Amino acid sequence: LLTSAEALVRWVHPEEGVISPARFIPMLEENGLIMELDKYVWRRTAARIREWKDRLGYSVPVSVNVSRVDMMVPNIKGILQGIIEEYGLSTNDIILEITESSYMGDSDHIISAVKDLRGMGMGFRIEMGDFGTGYSSLGMLTKLPLDALKLDMSFVRSAFGETKDLRIIELIIDIADYLDVPVVAEGVETEEQYLTLKEMGCDLVQGYYFSKPVPAEEFEQFIIERKQQ
Numbered sequence: 001l002l003t004s005a006e007a008l009v010r011w012v013h014p015e016e017g018v019i020s021p022a023r024f025i026p027m028l029e030e031n032g033l034i035m036e037l038d039k040y041v042w043r044r045t046a047a048r049i050r051e052w053k054d055r056l057g058y059s060v061p062v063s064v065n066v067s068r069v070d071m072m073v074p075n076i077k078g079i080l081q082g083i084i085e086e087y088g089l090s091t092n093d094i095i096l097e098i099t100e101s102s103y104m105g106d107s108d109h110i111i112s113a114v115k116d117l118r119g120m121g122m123g124f125r126i127e128m129g130d131f132g133t134g135y136s137s138l139g140m141l142t143k144l145p146l147d148a149l150k151l152d153m154s155f156v157r158s159a160f161g162e163t164k165d166l167r168i169i170e171l172i173i174d175i176a177d178y179l180d181v182p183v184v185a186e187g188v189e190t191e192e193q194y195l196t197l198k199e200m201g202c203d204l205v206q207g208y209y210f211s212k213p214v215p216a217e218e219f220e221q222f223i224i225e226r227k228q229q
Contacts, residue, residue, distance in 0.1 A: 002226040003204060004061040004095060007045045008213050009037065034069050041065070042080065045094065046087040048216050056220065058227040063095035063127060068102035071113050080117070080124065097129040097150065103140055111143060118145045127184070132156075132172070141179055149176050153187025153207065160193055173201050 011019040028034040045062050052059040070076055084094060096117060103110050117124045125147040132155030141149070151169065159165035169185075176183045185197050188207035197205055211222070 001229070002060060002222050004063060005219060005222075006063045006097070006206070007041055007065075009041050010213075029067070029069070032069075034067050035073065038065065038067055038070055039079065039083075042083050042094070043086075046083050046089055049089060049093050050087040052220070052223060056223060056227065058223060059093065060223060060226065061093055061095050061125075063097045065129070066096045066098050066102075068099070068110070071098065071102055071110050076113065077117050091124045095125045095127055095147070097127045099130045100128055100133055100152075101130065103128075103144075107140065111140075115145055118147075132168075141175065141181070146181050148182045148184050148204075150184040150186055151202075156185050156187045156193070156197075157189070160196070166196070169197075169202075170200050177201060 009021055011021070011024055013019050025034070025037075028037055042064050045064050049059050049062060066076075073079070080094075080096070084091065098110075098114065114126055118126050126145065127148040127150050128144070128146055129150045130152040131149050132152045149172070151172065155165075156169070159169050173183050182203040183201075184204040184206065185193075185202050186206055188194050188197065188205040188209045190209060193207075194205055194209050
């Protein structure tokens with residue numbers, strides 16, 4: 001069952017073809033332009049959701065990445081609200097994914113910003129992304145108002161080569177269940193991984209087992225199929 005999508009960015013170079021974000025994101029983070037890229041992705045995502053609603057009569061929520069740099073901007077909530085209002089959307093249409101590493105350092109400021117974004121009532125839904133790459137934020141789960149916890153794909157993949165890691169995933173799912181926070185496993189590639197995670201009580205999974213990343217035009221077919229269910 002399709003429940004949501006995730007907006008990914010790729011650089012389509014006229015000579016080199018598709019360039020992985022691993023090659024250009026670090027450069028943008030270093031020169032301070034990462035927020036310009038993020039805002040571009042947020043706006044393009046909002047525009048695409050608006051198009052789906054108008055043309056297909058249906059859409060699914062899409063999660064977008066919000067970097068640590070973005071979270072340090074005083075008016076981040078106003079910027080995001082301005083974009084969804086510009087395209088006539090609601091906070092139900094876009095999910096904010098904030099990576100686990102963003103909570104390191106000045107965590108008090110990040111937590112305060114997350115609470116402001118999530119707010120009460122009609123606030124944004126917040127996901128902690130890349131969870132499992134650094135266990136130092138495990139204790140922060142009790143402090144954060146989260147709507148989902150996303151297990152990092154590298155963590156999930158390596159877990160199936162180490163029995164001990166599988167137990168760690170079970171413990172994280174148990175903790176999240178106790179806190180009433182849904183768990184999303186990224187990077188699921190095989191039926192074995194899918195069935196094992198499902199048996200553990202993992203709420204949602206994403207990865208190549210269902211589909212490789214595809215352009216928005218191809219993703220429309222998933223939306224059409226979901227609408228017909």
